[in-house]
Amino acid sequence: xxxxxxxxxxxxxxxxxxxxxxxxxxxxxxxxxxxxxxxxxxxxxxxxxxxxxxxxxxxxxxx
Numbered sequence: 380x381x382x383x384x385x386x387x388x389x390x391x392x393x394x395x396x397x398x399x400x401x402x403x404x405x406x407x408x409x410x411x412x413x414x415x416x417x418x419x420x421x422x423x424x425x426x427x428x429x430x431x432x433x434x435x436x437x438x439x440x441x442x
Contacts, residue, residue, distance in 0.1 A: 398429055404429060
């Protein structure tokens with residue numbers, strides 16, 4: 380998947396631009412190779428959907 384294209388960086392920051400509903404952002408955050416993942420999108424409704432998915436996943440909120 381997409382993680383194969385990225386080198387793990389301890390303390391690193393990953394920015395997912397045009398994140399849409401946050402599928403890749405959530406996967407990157409779950410994988411744990413980066414200390415922070417930031418999801419960005421031009422459309423507010425996409426960010427709201429991404430945020431709703433993150434709120435429902437308690438494993439992401441505890442990281």
